[in-house]
Amino acid sequence: MSTLENQHQNRPENSFQIKSDQFLVCGLGGLGQHCVAALKAYGVKVSAIELVHSEQWEISNFPTLLEKLIVGDCRDPVLLNQINIQQFRCVLIVTSNERINAETALIIRKLSPHSRLVVRSSKENLNQLLGQLLGNLVAYEPTQLPAFAFALAALGSEVLGFFNLDGYRIQIIQRQLNPSDPWCCRSNLQDLNSRSRRLICHLPKDSSQPLNVHAWEPNIQPAAGDTIIYVEVLEQSFSRFSQTVSPTPTTSSFKHLIREFLQKLNRQFIQQKIIQFWQQSEQQPLRRVALFCGLLVFVLSIIGTLLFRHYYPETTYLSAFYGVAILLLGGYADIFGEFEPITDIPWWLQLFALGLTLAGTALVGVLYALLTQALLSARFQLTRKRPPIPQNNHLIVIGLGRVGQRIVALLQEFKQAIVGVTANSQFDSTLLPSIPLIISNYAEALSKVNLATARSVVVVTDDEILNLEIALMVRNVNPHCHVVIRTMEQSLSESLTHVLPHTQALCAYEVAAEAFAGAAFGEKILNLFRMGNETILVTEYQIETGDTLNGLLLSEVAYGYGVVTILHQSGNNLPRFIPSDDILLSVGDRMIVLATTEGLRAIEQGINIAPKTTKVHIEDALTPDAAFEGANVIVRISGCQLSLARNLMNHLPATLPIPLYKHQAHRLVQELRKSQVFAYIL
Numbered sequence: 312m313s314t315l316e317n318q319h320q321n322r323p324e325n326s327f328q329i330k331s332d333q334f335l336v337c338g339l340g341g342l343g344q345h346c347v348a349a350l351k352a353y354g355v356k357v358s359a360i361e362l363v364h365s366e367q368w369e370i371s372n373f374p375t376l377l378e379k380l381i382v383g384d385c386r387d388p389v390l391l392n393q394i395n396i397q398q399f400r401c402v403l404i405v406t407s408n409e410r411i412n413a414e415t416a417l418i419i420r421k422l423s424p425h426s427r428l429v430v431r432s433s434k435e436n437l438n439q440l441l442g443q444l445l446g447n448l449v450a451y452e453p454t455q456l457p458a459f460a461f462a463l464a465a466l467g468s469e470v471l472g473f474f475n476l477d478g479y480r481i482q483i484i485q486r487q488l489n490p491s492d493p494w495c496c497r498s499n500l501q502d503l504n505s506r507s508r509r510l511i512c513h514l515p516k517d518s519s520q521p522l523n524v525h526a527w528e529p530n531i532q533p534a535a536g537d538t539i540i541y542v543e544v545l546e547q548s549f550s551r552f553s554q555t556v557s558p559t560p561t562t563s564s565f566k567h568l569i570r571e572f573l574q575k576l577n578r579q580f581i582q583q584k585i586i587q588f589w590q591q592s593e594q595q596p597l598r599r600v601a602l603f604c605g606l607l608v609f610v611l612s613i614i615g616t617l618l619f620r621h622y623y624p625e626t627t628y629l630s631a632f633y634g635v636a637i638l639l640l641g642g643y644a645d646i647f648g649e650f651e652p653i654t655d656i657p658w659w660l661q662l663f664a665l666g667l668t669l670a671g672t673a674l675v676g677v678l679y680a681l682l683t684q685a686l687l688s689a690r691f692q693l694t695r696k697r698p699p700i701p702q703n704n705h706l707i708v709i710g711l712g713r714v715g716q717r718i719v720a721l722l723q724e725f726k727q728a729i730v731g732v733t734a735n736s737q738f739d740s741t742l743l744p745s746i747p748l749i750i751s752n753y754a755e756a757l758s759k760v761n762l763a764t765a766r767s768v769v770v771v772t773d774d775e776i777l778n779l780e781i782a783l784m785v786r787n788v789n790p791h792c793h794v795v796i797r798t799m800e801q802s803l804s805e806s807l808t809h810v811l812p813h814t815q816a817l818c819a820y821e822v823a824a825e826a827f828a829g830a831a832f833g834e835k836i837l838n839l840f841r842m843g844n845e846t847i848l849v850t851e852y853q854i855e856t857g858d859t860l861n862g863l864l865l866s867e868v869a870y871g872y873g874v875v876t877i878l879h880q881s882g883n884n885l886p887r888f889i890p891s892d893d894i895l896l897s898v899g900d901r902m903i904v905l906a907t908t909e910g911l912r913a914i915e916q917g918i919n920i921a922p923k924t925t926k927v928h929i930e931d932a933l934t935p936d937a938a939f940e941g942a943n944v945i946v947r948i949s950g951c952q953l954s955l956a957r958n959l960m961n962h963l964p965a966t967l968p969i970p971l972y973k974h975q976a977h978r979l980v981q982e983l984r985k986s987q988v989f990a991y992i993l
Contacts, residue, residue, distance in 0.1 A: 337385035338406030345824035401427040401831040453823035462721035472840030480545040490535040501529040507544040514538040522843035529977035701728040703764035710772035771797040854900040859917030866892035870972035871920040878903040923970040933987040941988035
């Protein structure tokens, strides 16, 4: 939860919020050290517990980041009481042993009922159960969090990030404009924003500026060669309507449903369903055989029942049908089993009965075949033949552990041609059945995957030195291939990026630590992706009483804190994607933003909001109605009092006394012109 800094000073001495700048990290491995560094970026006090004191750290000058380093077992209740565990706002439990992490979480919750717990764990079910039992707990798997970043870096294309949100698919796109691009004809960048798209960043051609949120000038016309980054809502799902309450079923409603079904049940409907089933069974000929046999037996059953009933008038239709069923199940001898000639039954009826037996035998055989196929597929998971290795423009994923498999799954969502490579001879060959798979030592495997024509190579084995070796081997064969390397140390990532061209080295722990740090402040980190050298966190906020965001316009949140709002929901209303900047936040609202670590820190502290420096001069209104509507526009966009806006419009020309953010001011001028009010930016 975000709390106002000045409120901290007004609380009593024993208030929990007084101690909210104290954080504790349990476990100082690679992830733990990066968590400490990420938390220090928020300007808070961080202490740590480590089992054994170390003289060497992955992060330079690491001990200077800590308020206190406690050597001991983080599960020791005596030790936790000695350091006054209740004073810590959040405890990050990130040792490499998940059993120790779970045990530590249980002990700390017993000693400190209110501290937030952020736990390293890959057991999803256990995480959910612990969250329900302990409360105020969130768990992440650090090897899974960066998988999105690796997959998107491997694409090397326009897609920087993607995720699903409330039934919608959200993508962050990086687009370089060409001369024929229709966006080059737009009058200014501000016109690119729409109800399904929000501009994040604009980089002019040949510019060396870093990619930053809201780094774009609203009145600049986009040109060929420019790079534009934006977030877009791609598709809609009907799941958003699931929140509506359906009426309780009644007899009349069931009658209505039956009536509708009977109305649809006509000849055309049945014919359409049969054609649809026939087309779907093209890939499984055995189903067609079963369908044909079933129809044949059905027709023969009807004919046989009528014939037996006609020949034996004293019997019933039910008895006649039972006799036909016996014949279909191979019971010819039960009815015509006497060796002597049967003179009381005509030959044609005996021959028809034999045909029934043969048809029934064929049907039983087909049914056995279908059942055997289903059982074998379910029990033994028979693998399909893998596709051949692509000839060019494909992606190679080297190292198919949990991270590698997750990367492959993400890349498959983009319909990419992928080749998997692993040196693990014990790798389960039934996994990833839809991609070519090479199980061999890496030197030999690289000669089999058409490396010279590959578009990207992702190297994500658990050994970062091996990753470096493989990357150099790839570079020797294909110098222009885009290579993504998984490292565990930030310094190695920076060195590789500078030394090797077309190479992106991502420190897995560094990327994951930013999500852990963001979660430590009570925010819900939904996803993350990379934009340039920045990690962008998809973060969900629930506005509470005393929150720094309460009472702000979305434009003030976006441009003041440097975030991009992609969803807003008020109460039980449906969520709004790419919401208007004019919405005023209130207690109970839900908001999801794209934010950097700096943006989250600014929201947390509530005191580093960027100043408003742009003023708008209003020259004239064409009509009294225009002046009336102009005042409403000013109130809606700037958030000022209605009386001030009315007084301003009655004394034109005049300058709006309230400064605005640059993007906010440009939008105000644009909206005033639509209302026939002439204004410009000073």
